[in-house]
Amino acid sequence: MVTKIYFQLFLLILFSVNIKSQIRFKSYLNDSIKYDLVLSRVNGDDRNYLSELVLKTNVPDSIKNVFFKMPNAKVILFLKDSSTSWPMNLLLYEKFRKEPILYQKRITNRKQWELHLKNIDISNWLELLTIKKKVTKHKKTI
Numbered sequence: 001m002v003t004k005i006y007f008q009l010f011l012l013i014l015f016s017v018n019i020k021s022q023i024r025f026k027s028y029l030n031d032s033i034k035y036d037l038v039l040s041r042v043n044g045d046d047r048n049y050l051s052e053l054v055l056k057t058n059v060p061d062s063i064k065n066v067f068f069k070m071p072n073a074k075v076i077l078f079l080k081d082s083s084t085s086w087p088m089n090l091l092l093y094e095k096f097r098k099e100p101i102l103y104q105k106r107i108t109n110r111k112q113w114e115l116h117l118k119n120i121d122i123s124n125w126l127e128l129l130t131i132k133k134k135v136t137k138h139k140k141t142i
Contacts, residue, residue: 033087
């Protein structure tokens, strides 16, 4: 009896922490999200270090962790929602370390992104997330 109560209490605490994290995460999905383009080292041999251009957002790590653990189906919903598609796109660039070449000079805000890259980016993300979802399901059945 006591064990069952502790287990229920544990589930309640776990559920409430998860909901609070998701609410905090959603509060970052707006136009106030900022990003920087930085050169990141890629491990090479001892003499040569390669660099790649990566996009880094101003979202705190605790919020990014919620995003990184989010199921692809939920990410797709945020990506398809016009009010959250821009910040979700930036977080996906950061997560998958996709090279943000056009973000150097041409794309600096949501409006420019919607004019030039939105359809391409969303199409690419949907394809990638759908493939990853299928691979994950396939691994579970093996």
